[in-house]
Amino acid sequence: MDERAFFTESPTTKPATLNCPFxxxxxxxxxxxxxxxxxxxxxxxxxxxxxAKFQKAQxxxxxxxxKASCKNIRCRKTFEVSGVKxxxxx
Ligand SMILES: [Zn+2]
Numbered sequence: 625m626d627e628r629a630f631f632t633e634s635p636t637t638k639p640a641t642l643n644c645p646f647x648x649x650x651x652x653x654x655x656x657x658x659x660x661x662x663x664x665x666x667x668x669x670x671x672x673x674x675x676a677k678f679q680k681a682q683x684x685x686x687x688x689x690x691k692a693s694c695k696n697i698r699c700r701k702t703f704e705v706s707g708v709k710x711x712x713x714x
Contacts, residue, residue: 625674629667630681631660635688640708642692647699655705656688661714683714
């Protein structure tokens with residue numbers, strides 16, 4: 625069974641403070657995340673191995689954005705998101 629069957633997926637956004645590497649301006653950016661919330665119960669059709677995996681599974685979020693556009697109007701460059709964890713357990 626695919627592990628995705630254990631989770632309910634939903635998108636969300638969370639603010640993160642980022643520094644543009646070009647102009648060094650710090651600002652807050654709304655980054656997009658995919659929330660994978662563990663289901664309350666084991667999906668139907670799961671076998672013993674799935675049951676063990678399901679017990680160990682935890683709800684988590686995956687960072688979807690790997691780039692941000694600088695908010696400084698004199699810069700506006702696209703830079704890579706860094707310093708943000710790409711996976712966060714809930
Ligand atoms: Zn910039």
